[in-house]
Amino acid sequence: MERKTVRGISIECVTGDIVHQSDMDAIVNAANAQLRIGGGVAGAIHRAAGPGLEAECQALAPIAPGEAVITAGHNLPNRFIVHCLGPVYGRDEPSAELLAACYRNALRLAEEAGIRAIAFPAISTGAFGFPMQAAARVALQTVADEAPRLHSVRHVRFVLHDAADQAVHARILEELVA
Ligand code: AR6
Numbered sequence: 531m532e533r534k535t536v537r538g539i540s541i542e543c544v545t546g547d548i549v550h551q552s553d554m555d556a557i558v559n560a561a562n563a564q565l566r567i568g569g570g571v572a573g574a575i576h577r578a579a580g581p582g583l584e585a586e587c588q589a590l591a592p593i594a595p596g597e598a599v600i601t602a603g604h605n606l607p608n609r610f611i612v613h614c615l616g617p618v619y620g621r622d623e624p625s626a627e628l629l630a631a632c633y634r635n636a637l638r639l640a641e642e643a644g645i646r647a648i649a650f651p652a653i654s655t656g657a658f659g660f661p662m663q664a665a666a667r668v669a670l671q672t673v674a675d676e677a678p679r680l681h682s683v684r685h686v687r688f689v690l691h692d693a694a695d696q697a698v699h700a701r702i703l704e705e706l707v708a
Pocket of ligand 1: 549572652654658660691
């Protein structure tokens with residue numbers, strides 16, 4: 531686990547499962563455009579949240595790359611889920627800007643909802659093919675850039691599926707505060 535304070539925001543990089551973050555007010559979904567169940571993070575979140583989530587999502591879909599919407603957490607221990615559609619690497623361009631927009635829009639929705647603590651997966655780095663290191667740079671830099679606009683949000687956690695991905699994020703976080 532790696533933790534640093536960047537412009538007043540506590541940023542953590544941990545190894546784990548996004549659906550097991552019971553101390554967070556909100557978790558972020560690496561969604562598909564239709565906000566349906568899908569695989570990876572989206573599959574895990576929908577399975578844990580139950581069918582009420584898909585029902586609530588129907589009215590909000592479709593979303594475009596870079597966009598985010600917010601729902602209740604349903605059967606998850608978190609009050610909210612923020613659903614982001616990341617760019618498909620090599621197809622949705624400019625991919626880095628669209629990925630940054632996901633993090634920015636998610637943080638702004640969290641701020642409006644009065645959320646204090648939010649956990650992100652590494653959006654676009656699975657089925658959507660975004661290289662992990664480049665994605666981690668965009669993710670962490672965007673949180674740092676947004677930090678001065680955050681008042682409610684005080685704690686941002688990146689939850690990475692494995693130790694190698696966590697190490698990539700931890701190193702970039704250290705560079706950010708160096
Ligand atoms: N907790 C934390 N991280 C996870 C988990 C988990 N439970 N499961 C996977 N990861 P992905 P994307 C990591 O594919 O690239 C879906 O089918 C994974 O190792 O979930 O944005 C949707 O329906 C990877 O590093 O999201 C969309 O169609 C990262 O989370 C599409 O995939 C993101 O992987 C979205 O693709």
